[in-house]
Amino acid sequence: MKTRIVIGALLAASFAGLWIWGGLALEIAIYLCAALAIYEVYHAFYHVGIQVPPFTGFFFMILLPLAIHFFGIKGILALYMLMGMLLLAFQVFKADLSLEHTAYSFLILFYPCMMISMLPLMMTFPGETGRIALLMTIVCATFTDMFAYFAGFFLGRHKLCPTISPKKTIEGAVGGLLGGIAASVIVGLAISPLFAERILVGHLIVLGVLCGVVAQIGDLAASIIKRGTGIKDFGHIFPGHGGMMDRLDSILFVAPVVYYYFSIVLLA
DSSP states (O other), X not given: OHHHHHHHHHHHHHHHHHHHHOHHHHHHHHHHHHHHHHHHHHHHHHHTTOOOOTHHHHHHHHHHHHHHHHXXXXXXXXXXXXXXXXXXXXXXXXXXXXXXXXXXXXXXXIIIIIHHTHHHHHTTSSTTHXXXXXXXXXXXXXXXXXXXXXXXXXXXXSEEETTTEEEEEHHHHHHHHHHHHHXXXXXXXXXXXXXXXXXXXXXXXXXXXXXXXXXXXXXXXHHHHHHHHTOSOSOOSBTTTBSHHHHHHHHHHHHHHHXXXXXXXXXX
């Protein structure tokens, strides 16, 4: 646990520094983390002999900055369609590529590629709103994971999804939900002056509940993939935490929630 806490603190400090610095450095860091997470997912499938063509996922990430810059969310949808058509064209001209492997490739295009694209898309919000939305996403997901881990470790008695993740408990899930709410309220109140009267405590609680729920679903979704591919972690670059994808699994689900809540509710 000591290693996990130390590495977690270093990761938090690194993100805080990048967030304060902002600008191009923050955006480059987002894309690099996304690319590494995508690589780890491809590697997990290769681990069990699923030969998915990696070019679509990496083309997606290479073209994503341009798609977002010129077309926003419409560009992401168009890029997803284009990569999907390339996958099918690849299957037509390469007869030994199975339909099953093509289906896995489509899965990777959506998870994590399309879901992770919500992070740089937030940076297109006006003013400092993009950085605020990014901060809400990372902090809510992190607090949910952290509270769920410690609540499960110290209080966990009843299994939540033993066939998917044997260590997850109902007590941990409740702790994670409370962590998501706490994070949303704390961060929201801290930055509320930037929104004048737009961010109300009620909005923050609703957003915290949504983030606290979907963050844990994201964690369990990643567990399904890891269990199906026979791996414990997606990578080993963060001792005690696993790989980049292990750090982003909850964030992948929280990011769309925060993006659309800001777009539809807070910025409407």
